[in-house]
Amino acid sequence: xxVLLWGPARDPQLTAVGRELGRLGVPxxxxxxxxxxxxxxELSVGxxxxxxxxxxxxxxxxxxxxxxxxxxxxxxxxxxxAAAAEGxxxxxHAAAVDAALLCxxxxxxxxxxxxxxxxxxxxxxxFQLAVIARSGFAVPETVVTxxxxxxxxxxxxxxxxxxxxxxxxRSRVRRLATAEIGRLKDVLCCPTQFQRRIPGxxxxxxxxxxxxxxxxxxxxxxxxxxxxxxxHAPAKLSATELPExxxxxxxxxxxxxxxxxxxxxxxxSPDGEWYCFEVNPSPAFCYYEAATGQxxxxxxxxxxxxxxxxxxxxxxxxxxxx
Numbered sequence: 001x002x003v004l005l006w007g008p009a010r011d012p013q014l015t016a017v018g019r020e021l022g023r024l025g026v027p028x029x030x031x032x033x034x035x036x037x038x039x040x041x042e043l044s045v046g047x048x049x050x051x052x053x054x055x056x057x058x059x060x061x062x063x064x065x066x067x068x069x070x071x072x073x074x075x076x077x078x079x080x081x082a083a084a085a086e087g088x089x090x091x092x093h094a095a096a097v098d099a100a101l102l103c104x105x106x107x108x109x110x111x112x113x114x115x116x117x118x119x120x121x122x123x124x125x126x127f128q129l130a131v132i133a134r135s136g137f138a139v140p141e142t143v144v145t146x147x148x149x150x151x152x153x154x155x156x157x158x159x160x161x162x163x164x165x166x167x168x169x170r171s172r173v174r175r176l177a178t179a180e181i182g183r184l185k186d187v188l189c190c191p192t193q194f195q196r197r198i199p200g201x202x203x204x205x206x207x208x209x210x211x212x213x214x215x216x217x218x219x220x221x222x223x224x225x226x227x228x229x230x231x232h233a234p235a236k237l238s239a240t241e242l243p244e245x246x247x248x249x250x251x252x253x254x255x256x257x258x259x260x261x262x263x264x265x266x267x268x269s270p271d272g273e274w275y276c277f278e279v280n281p282s283p284a285f286c287y288y289e290a291a292t293g294q295x296x297x298x299x300x301x302x303x304x305x306x307x308x309x310x311x312x313x314x315x316x317x318x319x320x321x322x
Contacts, residue, residue: 001064002027003304004110006101007071008034012286013297017069020301026308029060031101036075037090041100051104062104067111067308069300071282072098111307113300118258119281122168125193128257128278135253137266137276140195148184151194155181160197162222173223174230195277197222200269203240205247206285207254207262208299209306212247215288216240237291246274253279260307261300 003021007014009032021028031039031053044050051062075081075094084090102116121128126144133139143154144166155161155176165171175197202217202224219235221227227235242250246266253276254262263283267275285296 001066001308002029003308004028004060004062004065004068004070005030006033006068006105008032008073010034011071013284013300014069014071016286016289016297017300017304020298021304023298024301024305026301026305029065031055031060033072033075034078036078036094036097037080039097041097041104043100043104045103045107049104049107049109051100051108053101062108062110065108065110067113067304068105068108069113069304070101070105070116072101074098111304111310113261113304113307114259114281121257122279122281125164125166125278131256132253132276132279135256135276136249137253138273140198140275140277142193142195144191144193146187146189146191148187151184151187151192152181154194155184158196161194162197163192163194166191166193172226172229175222198267198269198275200267200275203242203266203268204288205242205250205264205266206283206288206294206296207250207259207264208296209260209303210251211299212242212250213285213288213292213294213296213299214240214242214247215292215294237288239292239294249274249276257281260303 003026005014005018005028009030018028018030035055038056040054042052053060053062075098076091078094081090081094105112106115106117121131126142129139129142141158143150145151161176162173163176164173176194202219204215204217206213215237217224217235217237219227219232221230221232223230224235227233250264253264257279259279259281261283263280263285265277265280267277269275288294289296
């Protein structure tokens with residue numbers, strides 16, 4: 001039995017969690033996405049799931065994987081695949097490997113952090129906002145539109161407005177400047193999400209099972225991830241404690257999205273209201289852990305180890321009553 005790690009081998013989160021699993025004495029097998037062209041997947045889905053991954057001469061029987069931490073990128077971004085002919089054999093092979101492993105991660109009885117199907121909520125920011133609102137958080141007034149007139153009306157109504165991508169593809173959050181109103185015609189080609197800007201302090205929360213790690217962010221930029229690109233000093237991060245009712249809401253929204261591990265983006269307004277902007281289903285927590293010392297990777301490893309024990313126990317019970 002082992003925990004499977006799948007994604008680029010140099011991914012900081014995979015590396016950190018793998019290291020913590022090693023400290024716990026948990027066996028680990030890794031599938032490095034950078035070697036996708038030398039990877040083959042055998043998958044059979046029926047009354048039972050049968051799967052194996054072959055990387056070079058190494059064969060990994062996924063029936064022995066009782067937990068998995070999956071952080072795959074699109075394998076077509078691997079340098080050798082990206083340089084290959086568009087739609088050619090290499091790109092087709094990479095896409096097929098991704099599809100097979102994503103399918104396995106969704107249907108395997110192993111404990112998976114996080115199942116790919118549950119991560120798709122991040123592909124629609126409006127859907128996520130609806131789930132967030134049901135969890136009890138305040139959400140900013142929002143419009144998603146490809147109508148320039150509607151976008152302009154929204155900006156006039158709310159004064160300070162930010163805009164960002166509707167999908168899960170990373171985009172930089174920016175304030176809509178008065179000089180940019182004339183550019184709103186561009187939304188004709190790309191539906192865009194506009195929100196009333198909420199002043200206050202950003203707090204990134206990592207939910208790991210029942211554990212909650214909160215990081216307060218001090219920064220003048222609209223998007224602290226790109227503070228220097230926006231002409232501001234780098235963000236300062238510090239560990240903080242949430243009111244228990246807010247921590248519970250974070251747990252609730254992560255559970256509602258089916259995410260054992262999640263990054264929840266909050267902002268505390270000057271009047272003490274807590275707004276939630278979105279939930280990241282595959283958070284890059286090492287950035288926050290390095291600044292605060294919070295043991296997020298250790299918590300993820302412990303969650304996988306516990307899930308491994310539960311899955312192993314269930315398998316033994318099923319075999320006994322076979």
